[in-house]
Amino acid sequence: MPTNLPPEALKKWEEYSEAQSPEEKLRKLQEFYSLMPKHKGTEKLEKFVKRRMSELRDEIERQKAAKSKRGGFAVEKRGAAQMVLIGFTNSGRSTVLSKLTNANPLISPYPFTTVEKPEEGMMEFKGAQIQVVEAPPIVPDGGKLTNLAISLSYNSDILGIVLDGRINPVDQFNEIASILEKYNISLKKPRGVVRVIRSKAAPGIIVKNKGRILDGSEYDVRKILENYGVRQAWVEIEGEVSLSDVEESVLSEKKYKPFILFVTHADDELAKKNVEALRKLGVLVIPVDLSSEVDREFLGEYILKELNLIRVYTKSKAEKGFSERALVVRRGTTAREVARIIHKDLYENFRYAKVWSKRLPYSPMRVGPDFELEDGDAIEIIG
Ligand SMILES: Nc1nc2c(ncn2[C@@H]2O[C@H](COP(=O)(O)OP(=O)(O)O)[C@@H](O)[C@H]2O)c(=O)[nH]1
Ligand SMILES: [Mg+2]
Structure with missing residues (x-):
């Protein structure tokens, strides 16, 4: 743990935390790596640093590639939260987007319509707005489109998983969940959650403990985060967490994402049965068909609640x-x-x-x- 790091390494870590561009971050991290002691106690950190360095290299590569192509795929966040719609091609992502927002995406029976640039719109409901973004389709064999869908998902606040109600949606859902899992996105709510929300608006490290810290105090939580270069953040603790969970929340790349299932073709007889099967999984299922409306008020409130907003x-x-x-x-x-x-x-x-x-x-x-x-x-x- 960085608590025992020599001062020059700590200083480097701080510089790394404050660095803005991936190039600068990578440089600082490489310097940090050469300064950090390597033994049993720093194994976790060493693993993290190595992984982070390789991610930064990838990021730099991706940015270069995107620049040469134009655009890139990051969608700037607007509104109270961002929901990314993912699903296989033709599952009905564009249809859901147009039901929820004022966006006019191209809806077409041909696969791979939504490829060029993610479509987005704002879902309005009483007093608030939620941004809805349509990701490129997930292709089971992976590839560029899937990577884009995954990176949008990773940066989202909540996922809207769109399933075609006529083609066994429980299987579709399991397949999507396992693809996401491979990319460090987990749909399983952990027993305890530590959420570190970095923000310039936070007056320091503010711990909101609604759960229980099993082996330490709020002071320990703040100390750990400070050691990792976090200065301004809200830290939400729910359920039972340990100090190592706190450390994980900064080091680990694995992220839990809440999600909602949208099931299209819901007026189909088979789809109706499938909706019931999905509901048995204990998750929110919103049936969608071409002739009915989606209750935005209900959906918006559900999303805010899920996100603790x-x-x-x-x-x-x-x-x-x-x-x-x-x-x-x-x-x-x-x-x-x-x-x-x-x-x-x-x-x-x-x-x-x-x-x-x-x-x-x-x-x-x-x-x-x-x-x-x-x-x-x-x-x-x-x-
Ligand atoms: N009947 C019916 N057709 C749908 C429904 N959802 C999508 N579609 C049709 O399925 C095709 C693909 O839908 P689209 O929203 O473009 O799928 P995307 O590829 O996931 O964005 C289009 O022809 C849609 O009109 C639905 O709930 N009912
Ligand atoms: Mg589409």
Whole structure:
């Protein structure tokens, strides 16, 4: 563990953490590698460094290739969260995208229509927006398209897995899950989760412990992250986790992704049976057919909940009503943190806040800086 690293190695690690381009990151990491002691206690770190170096090399290569071709495939995130639609060709990804958003993707019976550039759109629902991106199709044998779909998936917040209801979708689902697993994307929710959300908006390393740390304290968690060069982040702990899980969350490339299943051709008789079979897996299944609508409100709320996000409506003294657009923040965000997001002055001069909410005995209720907000709360900050 980097705790016992010599100071010059630690310094290099910091430089690596702060480096912006993959080229610079690779250079710093190579220097770090030559400075770090190599023994039993640093095995995990050594393995990580090697893997990371090879990933960075790949990334540099990919960037070069993309530049020479034009464009590239990263889709910049917008809205409260990004859902990437993946599935085999012709499964109905474009159809789902057009049901959820205002996007007008090319829908065609010919395989491999969506290849050039990912189509995207915004799904609007009460107060918030979720970005929906259609990935290129997954091809069972792998290859360029699959790699693009995987890298989009890896960077997404949640996956929408699109299955053709007529062709045994349980098999399709298992096949997709095992392909994802090969690329370090796991669909299985672990018993405990440590989520490190790095953000310049975090005033330091803020630990939100909703679970239990089995072999240490929140202080230990902060120390470990500091040692890995994390300075500003929200750290969410759910379920039972150990300090080694905390370390893993920074070192490991494996990522858990929540997902939703969209089953197309749902008005087909066979598909109806298949939808029931998928529901038995205990996951959210949204049936889709050409003639009915998808309930965006329900879907949007489900996604926010899955991602631990809440909508908060704000109001300033000058305004009569609350904002139509919600501020989407992490669950457990406090009144004072909301003030910080709105304006530095509000944060510094925070006196108290008024909160309107159905869950309170009366509204508005006067609350202090540490009051934790819930989905749908409305708040006015008094400075
Ligand atoms: N009847 C019916 N046709 C569908 C459904 N979903 C997709 N399709 C058709 O299947 C073909 C491929 O759909 P598309 O959305 O382009 O698939 P993609 O390749 O995954 O993007 C198109 O001809 C669609 O009209 C559905 O739920 N019902
Ligand atoms: Mg398509």
